[in-house]
Amino acid sequence: VKRAAECAIASQRRKQENVRLDKRDNSGLTWPKDVRVFAVRRFTFKNAMKIENLKECPVCPTTIDRRHFVKTAALGSAALAAAPLGKAAKKKTNSETLVAQLFGSLNESQKKVVAFPFEHPLREKVDNNWHITKKSIGEIFTGEQQALVQEIFLKLHSEQYAETVLGQVRHDSEEEGFESTSVALFGQPNTGKFEFVLTGRHCTRRCDGDSV
Template sequence: MLGSSFAEEGGAKMPASETLVQQLYGSLDEGQRSAICLPWEDPLRLKVDNNWHIRPKRLRDVLKPDQQDIVRQIFDKLHSDEYKKEVWRQFDHDNQGDGGFASASVAIFGTPGSGKFEFVLTGRHCTRRCDGDSEAGTAFGGPIFYGHAAKSFNEKPDHEGNAYWFQAKRANELFQALDGKQRELALCDTSRDEEGNDTVKLTGKTRGLDGIPVADLTADQKGLVRGVLKDLLAPFRAEDATESMKYIEAGGFDNLHLAYYKNQDLGKDSVWDVWQVEGPNMVWFFRGEPHVHCWAHIKQTA
């Protein structure tokens, strides 16, 4: 049922977005299916990037208005009630030059309702997916991307109007709580390159990662790390946030590393625009220079 949060499939409850994917799939004619539907095994299913279109045809080119509305609902329900207004503001702003939401593209992999499936929506500063846990042991169904260029491509140090800068504020509060020696360990030179899926390639390592290990923090500081993770997950629906934390804990909370990159400080003010949280089975990379790009990938095991 469209307005409900869950629907039954094979005795299991399906989240609202996945239920809507089944509804969308059932509404497609053969021409539409040939445009946006692909086999489950297609490697494109797990691709991530900062500005791309997973299929050549945009929503406006392949779906009817009522079908586009279902896609809007799918996207909406992938986000928390608290933050979805900001997510929509960011998406509408960053894609306005290309025609707004209808300029996004979608793909459906597999067969919703009768086996493994995954829905992926892409556009500028957006890779989102939902899969009803078809991709086992993987939060969000695979790597995701979000970002925002609020006032201009080259944001000022305060990132005025940026929908996601609140996450960096929390991370910088954590940095201020570190002592001198801890700060030396946490500060690194230049961050990772942005190279599609390689940006969020998981290492499986518990040692030798950039920055300071959470194991070296005090109990109070570890509480602040959990606050950072809470803010990172805040824009997303509860089931994805819960699953993400489950897998992060599985990899060992103390195995996480925090890194801040001093060579990419926009205002030369020691308010760190570029930082990350990385563990053996997760990476969340926040690049706030020249504007915000965020890359995330979390699995049960690397």
């Protein structure tokens, strides 16, 4: 231990006694002259690595006691932790998805047309101009249900392009409008096997019904 301390002291003596912060930090910004901190590293036999600051930064706040620091840090941590928890709680209260809302709004006659078992082969069919069910949403759904279907469709696209894609669907429908599309629901909500499919001219959209 004695030998190690002597080596540390000898090594330090070869270095400049006053350790200064350079005028420039790693970011390349220039520090004001009066903000630079000067420190002298004093080495003793008992503690060869002890550092004592002889001059503190003139613009820095005075030292706070440990108890105050711990209390303040704890309060800050609690505040940060509370924020995501609050968001999670809010998300939980609104956990019912739009597709689940649509499914829950269907009456029995509507379910006979648009609701199918999850393993139904129709769920995997793809075509460029087709209707997955025999009736369009304009024929079978109420105005509120049609608005919900349109909202689901918009949510499947980024906000930047959603309205543009919707306009293209309307254009391809040859003036029949978005109401000419058809919808099918496969499976049951909140089971992990629940899918929404919307079809029309040059249009097929599929999504996990529990996530939209």
